[in-house]
Amino acid sequence: MLLNKLKNIFQKSKLPLKDIFQSALFGGKKEDYDFIEEQLILSDIGLNTTEKIIKRLKERVKNNIIVEREKIIEELKIILKDILKETLLPDFDKNRIILVSGVNGSGKTTSIGKLANLVIKSNKKVLLGACDTFRSAAMEQLAIWGDRTKSFVYIPENQKDPAAVAFQSVKYGIENSFDIIIIDTAGRMHTNKNLMVEMKKIYDVLYSKYNFMGIFSILVIDATNGKNTLSQAKYFKESSRVDAIFLTKMDGTAKGGSIITIADELDLPISYIGTGENMEDIDIFDKDIFIDSIL
Numbered sequence: 001m002l003l004n005k006l007k008n009i010f011q012k013s014k015l016p017l018k019d020i021f022q023s024a025l026f027g028g029k030k031e032d033y034d035f036i037e038e039q040l041i042l043s044d045i046g047l048n049t050t051e052k053i054i055k056r057l058k059e060r061v062k063n064n065i066i067v068e069r070e071k072i073i074e075e076l077k078i079i080l081k082d083i084l085k086e087t088l089l090p091d092f093d094k095n096r097i098i099l100v101s102g103v104n105g106s107g108k109t110t111s112i113g114k115l116a117n118l119v120i121k122s123n124k125k126v127l128l129g130a131c132d133t134f135r136s137a138a139m140e141q142l143a144i145w146g147d148r149t150k151s152f153v154y155i156p157e158n159q160k161d162p163a164a165v166a167f168q169s170v171k172y173g174i175e176n177s178f179d180i181i182i183i184d185t186a187g188r189m190h191t192n193k194n195l196m197v198e199m200k201k202i203y204d205v206l207y208s209k210y211n212f213m214g215i216f217s218i219l220v221i222d223a224t225n226g227k228n229t230l231s232q233a234k235y236f237k238e239s240s241r242v243d244a245i246f247l248t249k250m251d252g253t254a255k256g257g258s259i260i261t262i263a264d265e266l267d268l269p270i271s272y273i274g275t276g277e278n279m280e281d282i283d284i285f286d287k288d289i290f291i292d293s294i295l
């Protein structure tokens with residue numbers, strides 16, 4: 001995506017800080033820090049992350065130094081860029097299985113379509129494994145993405161166990177020399193214990209049998225869901241290994257503060273962002289552009 005377009009997308013998630021900072025000088029006093037702390041929390045940054053930011057700000061701005069408030073924004077940018085991890089992308093030469101999980105409606109299947117389209121453009125053969133056996137409509141939806149992207153969709157016959165389907169998809173993919181196998185899973189609420197156990201089973205089967213395929217596990221998070229997603233995402237991270245986050249719906253009303261909090265608290269890198277409903281609406285997350293745009 002063009003740089004300006006990407007900036008516009010990110011600017012929608014702007015932190016509501018700047019007007020306040022422009023108002024006066026920063027004196028490095030307790031009330032100055034309290035004020036910034038309050039503003040960060042009002043910007044949807046979680047308590048832990050806010051405390052981390054304030055601590056680092058104090059280290060960077062020597063006490064009692066009076067500086068322009070603009071300088072504080074620059075310092076915050078440095079701190080926030082440091083808090084966000086470096087973007088982590090699958091290496092499609094080495095990570096041949098992409099496992100996709102997330103809560104209901106977060107955008108998993110759509111993002112799989114986008115990823116398939118990306119990979120196919122580099123002349124690789126892609127298989128999509130329809131492990132969302134929960135609803136038949138889910139398999140149909142994946143089949144549509146298969147048609148659009150010209151990737152093959154493995155649809156199980158008489159097999160309802162998603163872990164078994166994951167296994168079969170990969171087996172089929174290897175036997176038929178597919179380069180990349182992307183596994184779609186059913187959306188699940190983190191509070192549904194059985195479904196989380198099922199997710200772990202998919203994960204365990206793949207890792208025990210096909211670790212050599214370089215599994216890359218992506219957690220899809222709806223960026224417009226705010227901090228609610230944090231506890232959900234923590235459960236996913238606990239029940240299966242997650243390598244990176246795919247942030248969807250960045251074209252919507254995503255809040256910059258909650259994105260920073262999610263990435264910080266989960267201690268996970270962000271890989272891609274979804275910026276619309278079409279297969280081209282995918283971009284690599286760039287933390288520098290993101291932070292410069294939201295502050």
Ligand SMILES: Nc1nc2c(ncn2[C@@H]2O[C@H](COP(=O)(O)OP(=O)(O)OP(=O)(O)O)[C@@H](O)[C@H]2O)c(=O)[nH]1
Pocket residue numbers: 102103104105106107108109110111132138185186187188248249250251252273274275276277281
């Ligand atoms: N605007 C926008 N919409 C998106 C994006 N990604 C997905 N969607 C929409 O979000 C809705 C849900 O997407 P799905 O891909 O079906 O989500 P899912 O996680 O597979 O859903 P379940 O399988 O039911 O859990 C659809 O209407 C998608 O078009 C995005 O980046 N931007």
Ligand SMILES: [Mg+2]
Pocket residue numbers: 108109110132138184185186187
């Ligand atoms: Mg789906």
